Amino acid sequence: AQSVTQLGSHVSVSEGALVLLRCNYSSSVPPYLFWYVQYPNQGLQLLLKYTTGATLVKGINGFEAEFKKSETSFHLTKPSAHMSDAAEYFCAVSANQGGKLIFGQGTELSVKP
Amino acid sequence: DVKVTQSSRYLVKRTGEKVFLECVQDMDHENMFWYRQDPGLGLRLIYFSYDVKMKEKGDIPEGYSVSREKKERFSLILESASTNQTSMYLCASSLRAGLANVLTFGAGSRLTVL
Numbered sequence: 001a002q003s004v005t006q007l008g009s010h011v012s013v014s015e016g017a018l019v020l021l022r023c024n025y026s027s028s029v030p031p032y033l034f035w036y037v038q039y040p041n042q043g044l045q046l047l048l049k050y051t052t053g054a055t056l057v058k059g060i061n062g063f064e065a066e067f068k069k070s071e072t073s074f075h076l077t078k079p080s081a082h083m084s085d086a087a088e089y090f091c092a093v094s095a096n097q098g099g100k101l102i103f104g105q106g107t108e109l110s111v112k113p
Numbered sequence: 114d115v116k117v118t119q120s121s122r123y124l125v126k127r128t129g130e131k132v133f134l135e136c137v138q139d140m141d142h143e144n145m146f147w148y149r150q151d152p153g154l155g156l157r158l159i160y161f162s163y164d165v166k167m168k169e170k171g172d173i174p175e176g177y178s179v180s181r182e183k184k185e186r187f188s189l190i191l192e193s194a195s196t197n198q199t200s201m202y203l204c205a206s207s208l209r210a211g212l213a214n215v216l217t218f219g220a221g222s223r224l225t226v227l
């Protein structure tokens with residue numbers, strides 16, 4: 001069975017600082033991994049996804065994530081935080097051919113001026 | 114762009130009422146999903162559907178049912194609402210079954226049960 005753990009329910013950074021949001025997964029088969037973002041009062045939207053191939057994946061708004069099989073991790077990073085990055089971020093793993101996603105608990109990112 | 118529309122953004126219901134949450138997608142997606150979102154618990158799958166008139170239970174189906182009479186519409190039904198069903202409900206759709214399929218989400222329906 002697949003599962004996802006996001007380390008840290010709240011992360012606070014200063015504007016311009018590095019953003020690092022942690023995600024570890026458990027999967028009995030090669031995983032497909034996703035990061036979604038949820039801005040206040042909105043639904044979730046896709047930031048990036050890893051399927052196969054290159055382990056460093058680039059997404060929208062300057063975010064990227066690296067798939068590390070040996071560490072079962074898929075951490076999300078952005079070199080320089082912007083105020084508009086304040087949102088909740090969800091890591092997810094694809095459960096099976098049906099396209100179901102298993103989500104982590106979410107990490108709320110705050111950006112201080 | 115694919116659009117997933119949830120008919121009600123905010124609802125307030127009383128314990129024991131029957132509640133309908135409606136979701137419509139406009140891009141001929143085969144798969145539709147209902148999740149609930151609670152602080153600290155992330156998103157949990159309630160039900161999903163791969164085709165018209167087809168449904169499968171997710172991780173937390175108790176107290177819920179669904180209906181998919183048309184491809185574009187997927188309804189979540191709370192037969193007798195309870196206070197522990199106060200939550201944010203998110204509908205999503207994807208083009209077809211597959212590991213790499215991206216889910217497109219609606220804006221959510223925040224339900225309060227008094």
